[in-house]
Amino acid sequence: MNLILHIDLDSFYASVEENRNPEIRGKPVVVCMFSGRGEGGAVATANYPARKLGIHSGQPLRTAKARASDEAVFLPADRHHYKVVSDRIMAIFRKHADAFEQRSIDEAYLQIAGSFTNARSLAKTIKQEVAEKEHLTCSVGIGKNKLIAKMASREQKPDGLTVAKDFSPFSHKPVDKLFGIGPKTLVILKRHRIHTINDLSRANLNMLIKEFGERKGRLLKEHAHGRDNEPVEEVVRQQLSRIGTLPKDTRSYKDIMLTLQQLIDDLYRRTKKEYVAFRTITLITITRIMEMKTKSHTLEKQSNKKQDITQAIETLLRSFLREHPDDVLRRVGVRVSSFDPPKQKKKQRALSDYK
DNA sequence: GCGGAGATGGACC
DNA sequence: CTAACGGGTCCATCTCCGC
Numbered sequence: 519m520n521l522i523l524h525i526d527l528d529s530f531y532a533s534v535e536e537n538r539n540p541e542i543r544g545k546p547v548v549v550c551m552f553s554g555r556g557e558g559g560a561v562a563t564a565n566y567p568a569r570k571l572g573i574h575s576g577q578p579l580r581t582a583k584a585r586a587s588d589e590a591v592f593l594p595a596d597r598h599h600y601k602v603v604s605d606r607i608m609a610i611f612r613k614h615a616d617a618f619e620q621r622s623i624d625e626a627y628l629q630i631a632g633s634f635t636n637a638r639s640l641a642k643t644i645k646q647e648v649a650e651k652e653h654l655t656c657s658v659g660i661g662k663n664k665l666i667a668k669m670a671s672r673e674q675k676p677d678g679l680t681v682a683k684d685f686s687p688f689s690h691k692p693v694d695k696l697f698g699i700g701p702k703t704l705v706i707l708k709r710h711r712i713h714t715i716n717d718l719s720r721a722n723l724n725m726l727i728k729e730f731g732e733r734k735g736r737l738l739k740e741h742a743h744g745r746d747n748e749p750v751e752e753v754v755r756q757q758l759s760r761i762g763t764l765p766k767d768t769r770s771y772k773d774i775m776l777t778l779q780q781l782i783d784d785l786y787r788r789t790k791k792e793y794v795a796f797r798t799i800t801l802i803t804i805t806r807i808m809e810m811k812t813k814s815h816t817l818e819k820q821s822n823k824k825q826d827i828t829q830a831i832e833t834l835l836r837s838f839l840r841e842h843p844d845d846v847l848r849r850v851g852v853r854v855s856s857f858d859p860p861k862q863k864k865k866q867r868a869l870s871d872y873k
Numbered sequence: 874g875c876g877g878a879g880a881t882g883g884a885c886c
Numbered sequence: 887c888t889a890a891c892g893g894g895t896c897c898a899t900c901t902c903c904g905c
Contacts, residue, residue: 526886551892560892562886575886578891595892622886622895700884731899734883753896761893798878808891814879851893856878 521637522750523628524659524667525611525644527604528676530624532565534603535593537653546590548573548582553763557583562595566676597623603652610647614640617750627664629750634660634681641679665746668697685744689716696741703730703738718742755792759802760785761851767806769839769846778831781852786824795820795858799827801834802851811845812853813838820858827854 531549536542546568552559561582564573568590573582604623612618615628630637641658648654657678659670670682694704696715706729712718719742727735760781800814813834817826831852
């Protein structure tokens with residue numbers, strides 16, 4: 519039997535920082551993304567002592583600071599370093615898997631052939647290896663598909679190991695515990711008196727399709743039954759982007775280009791590192807009131823030149839300012855996509871697969 | 874009807 | 887003091903347009 523392990527490194531950024539500086543181990547540790555405007559920013563990761571104080575990822579630093587105790591430690595995120603550590607750990611995961619898929623800097627799916635007993639002992643082996651070599655813990659979920667494995671890994675944290683032989687442990691849970699259901703979807707489901715995953719599994723398919731569209735409608739119902747046939751496979755990157763906060767809200771072309779040029783320089787370094795040539799360049803803007811607007815331009819042919827990005831962004835920014843005379847910008851970003859070789863469209867899964 | 878381009882929105886980490 | 891809010895990626899859907 520093929521089984522899937524989903525592995526999640528526990529409060530990854532914060533744990534890496536605790537290893538780097540044992541002085542702070544056990545204290546509330548909050549890894550921060552600073553916006554560059556004084557103390558402004560958001561929480562990237564909080565370790566468990568910090569979470570006990572009510573500090574969570576995504577929270578404004580203001581709020582986190584207000585909840586912090588005296589001995590709490592606030593540190594700037596050092597993503598380059600976390601990436602180095604992550605790469606070493608992903609190599610450990612990969613060598614134990616028949617098929618492997620990294621989902622983010624701290625998460626991955628492993629597919630193995632074997633029994634639940636085999637899978638459980640492999641999970642223990644991996645946890646032990648990560649503990650010995652990297653002094654980090656992780657939480658593992660095991661199931662027959664990616665969805666169940668993912669849901670299982672969230673059951674026990676930190677340092678958990680959860681085997682889910684079927685989907686029954688999750689059926690009674692609130693519907694927003696189902697992977698893929700966020701705040702917007704939740705509001706719509708509530709309107710239809712759908713509160714639990716079980717409710718969703720019995721919902722009217724036509725209603726779901728009407729509300730969410732063909733694909734998502736069917737997918738919701740399938741997922742609510744614990745059914746999922748997504749393969750475990752390496753993900754090919756489709757886009758690269760870099761976003762930053764402006765020193766102050768503005769719509770001055772010169773000031774905005776100053777920030778954009780830094781972002782372009784950085785993004786361009788990454789395209790070279792990843793050997794990607796791009797065709798589409800997108801200007802991302804986030805206004806003072808947090809509305810995101812984008813403008814993009816596709817080149818005649820693939821490019822790997824910085825000048826092509828800069829040129830396109832200059833033009834896009836000029837049109838943006840002309841077309842949105844009332845928008846004052848807070849953050850801006852640059853994205854490149856349509857990489858070479860043209861990434862094959864993810865095999866359109868026949869809708870019949872979900873019937 | 875199909876595709877690419879462009880814009881937007883939702884979700885997750 | 888009734889606010890304030892990072893950064894990155896993926897995917898789906900809609901519109902428009904040429905073919």
